[in-house]
Amino acid sequence: MKLFNTLTQRVETFVPLEGNNVRIYVCGVTPYDTTHLGHAFTYASFDTLIRYLEFRGYSVRYVQNVTDIDDDILRKARELGVPWDELGRRETERFLRDMDALNVRRPTFYVRATDEIPHIIEIVQQLIERGYAYVSDGCVYYDVRRDPDFGVLGRAIGLNDYDAMLAVANERGNYPDDRRKRDPLDFVLWQAQAPGEPAWPSPWGPGRPGWHIECSAMALHYLGEQLDIHGGGADLAFPHHTCEIAQSEHYTGKAPFVRYWLHTGMVYQQGEKMSKSLGNLTLVSDLLKQYSANAIRLLLLNHHYRQPWECFPADLQLASQQAALFEEVAALAAGCPAETTESSSELRAHFESLLDDDLKTPEAVQLLQETGQAALASRDVCLASDVARLLRVLGLRY
Numbered sequence: 001m002k003l004f005n006t007l008t009q010r011v012e013t014f015v016p017l018e019g020n021n022v023r024i025y026v027c028g029v030t031p032y033d034t035t036h037l038g039h040a041f042t043y044a045s046f047d048t049l050i051r052y053l054e055f056r057g058y059s060v061r062y063v064q065n066v067t068d069i070d071d072d073i074l075r076k077a078r079e080l081g082v083p084w085d086e087l088g089r090r091e092t093e094r095f096l097r098d099m100d101a102l103n104v105r106r107p108t109f110y111v112r113a114t115d116e117i118p119h120i121i122e123i124v125q126q127l128i129e130r131g132y133a134y135v136s137d138g139c140v141y142y143d144v145r146r147d148p149d150f151g152v153l154g155r156a157i158g159l160n161d162y163d164a165m166l167a168v169a170n171e172r173g174n175y176p177d178d179r180r181k182r183d184p185l186d187f188v189l190w191q192a193q194a195p196g197e198p199a200w201p202s203p204w205g206p207g208r209p210g211w212h213i214e215c216s217a218m219a220l221h222y223l224g225e226q227l228d229i230h231g232g233g234a235d236l237a238f239p240h241h242t243c244e245i246a247q248s249e250h251y252t253g254k255a256p257f258v259r260y261w262l263h264t265g266m267v268y269q270q271g272e273k274m275s276k277s278l279g280n281l282t283l284v285s286d287l288l289k290q291y292s293a294n295a296i297r298l299l300l301l302n303h304h305y306r307q308p309w310e311c312f313p314a315d316l317q318l319a320s321q322q323a324a325l326f327e328e329v330a331a332l333a334a335g336c337p338a339e340t341t342e343s344s345s346e347l348r349a350h351f352e353s354l355l356d357d358d359l360k361t362p363e364a365v366q367l368l369q370e371t372g373q374a375a376l377a378s379r380d381v382c383l384a385s386d387v388a389r390l391l392r393v394l395g396l397r398y
Contacts, residue, residue, distance in 0.1 A: 001056065001356045003229075004306060006237055006261040007156050011358055016228050017259060022053055022060045023223040027215055027232035027240065028110075030067040031091035032076040035098040036281040037300075037311055038267040038274045042233050044297060045264050045305035045359075047104040048395050049229075052355050055393045063222045064107040065215055066092050068114050069208050071173070074197060084198060098284040101293050103395050109222045113214040117200050120209045120217045123251050124189045124202075132250045136180040138192030138205040142212075142247055144185045150246050153261065154238040169239045173211070187243050189213045212243035216251070219244075225252040231262040234308075235273075265308035282311055291316055294396050295323040301361040301394055322369055326391055329372040329384045330398040336385035344386045347371055351390050361394065368394075 001014045016022045026046045029039060043064075050060050067073075068088040077084040096106070124140050127133035133142050144150045151165055159165045166185050170176055176184035188210035193199035199206035209217075219227060225248075230241065241261065248257040266273045269280040287296050298319040303309045350367055354360040368387050375384040388398045 001053075002358055003260055003262060004358050005259075006263050007153055007256075007258075009156055012260065014260065016058070017226055020058050022058045022229065023227050024050065024060060024062045024229045024231070025215070025219040025223055025227055026062070026064050026107075026230070027236055028064040028066045029092075029095050030070050030072055031088045031095060032070075032073045033281070034091050034095040035284045036267075036274055037269075037284065037287070038233065039095070040098070040102060040104075040284050040296070041267050041300050041303070041305075042231075042264045043099055043104050044102060044300045044395065045361075046231055046262075048301065048361060049262075049305075049359055050105070051393055051395055052359070056352070060108075061223060062107040063109045063111060063218060065111050065113060065218045066095075067211065067214060068092070068112045069198065070113075070211060094285070098288075101288055102284065102297050103293060103397055105395075111218045111222065113209065113218070116214065116217045116221060117209060119221050120213050121190075121202050123213060123217055123220075123247070126251050127189065127247060130250060132247070133189055134182065135204050136182075138207060139180050139188060140190035140204055141181055141186040142189055142243065143182060144187075144246075145183055147246055147250065151238075151242055153242040153245055157237050159238055165238065172235070172239060174239065187212055187239065189247070212240055213247060215240070216244050216248045220248065220252070225254045226256065227258045229260045229262055230258040231264070234263040234266055234306075237261070237263055262305075264305050265303070268308060268310040271310070287316075291320055292323055294326065294398070295320045297394075297396055298322050298365065301365050304362055305359055322365065325369060325372055325376075326387075326396065326398055328376055330388045330391075332376060332379065332381055333385035333388040333398075335381040337382075344383065347383075347386050348390070351393075364390075364394065 002011045003014050004011050050062055053060050073088055074084050077087045080087065124133060128135065128140065132146050133140050154165050159168060166176065169185060190202060190204055191207050191210055193206040199208055245257050249255045268274060269282055272280055274280055274282065299315055302319060351364055354364045354367065368390055371383065372387045375387060391398045
């Protein structure tokens with residue numbers, strides 16, 4: 001199997017660190033306004049990858065986080081007049097319901113950032129002791145000037161100098177004018193308590209963790225010092241994942257922190273990236289009122305995980321037609337004798353060749369559609385069963 005590694009910008013042969021055991025971490029949601037189609041694309045893509053790895057005989061240990069304490073959650077809670085933790089619980093439950101509806105399986109460990117605070121404090125203390133972080137007015141910052149390798153993932157995606165990195169970081173939540181920082185690009189590991197905000201005790205005073213350190217703590221805790229695959233949306237490559245590399249490798253002393261970095265393309269609506277801040281969201285819960293879960297999942301599978309795309313009504317219509325076709329195939333497959341358990345060797349080999357090639361799900365769906373049409377035309381119940389079996393590998397309910 002070959003996967004595109006964002007860090008090297010190459011398609012590489014996938015070889016796990018430990019035999020057939022695969023360790024995967026995917027950045028989860030910040031639960032304050034879920035679940036839009038961009039979320040669904042990321043988590044359905046990784047769900048499909050994990051299903052396929054298991055189909056090929058790998059054992060997968062999968063961790064996903066929920067960032068349940070964050071500036072955005074606190075802001076949204078104030079706007080709605082609800083406690084921040086109640087908002088987080090409510091939106092997390094909504095997200096999980098939506099993912100369940102799309103047959104996106106839950107990870108091995110689904111971890112809340114607030115549960116990892118003791119481990120976060122331990123990591124931050126080590127980074128201070130090793131000279132990669134400093135304390136300033138109750139906050140702790142990572143010192144990017146102290147780390148000559150900082151920004152390796154940012155450079156891989158074309159942010160070739162300090163100014164380019166700073167500009168993107170500022171667009172994505174960095175506060176360059178924070179007087180407590182030594183450098184505008186330094187990022188917060190521990191944030192001192194602001195009036196009226198929740199806080200936890202620490203050696204530097206009451207406060208809460210920064211965003212980037214939360215994911216390092218959870219990944220290291222549940223998966224160990226080195227991971228096979230780390231993923232998320234393309235907008236997380238910098239600064240979030242870049243910061244994760246820096247703090248994780250300088251905490252553990254081991255590199256690489258991650259063998260393969262995988263990033264999903266952005267989903268657009270009306271020419272703009274779908275995002276909460278822009279308000280141009282297509283919500284999964286709304287789509288489910290008009291389309292079947294299989295149709296929505298096919299909509300997602302019809303786009304390669306790395307490619308940006310925009311959702312148009314014609315795409316949903318096509319996915320609905322495919323879903324209806326596969327329903328017919330599944331009904332025909334019911335007539336196949338129970339003892340027939342192996343897929344057609346030719347069909348399976350073709351299917352595997354497509355998913356082995358950087359998870360080419362659009363081509364795999366097309367293959368199964370054409371084979372399903374042939375099975376219906378010939379009333380070949382066992383070929384239909386072969387198709388249904390491989391549809392389930394893609395996470396479809398047939």
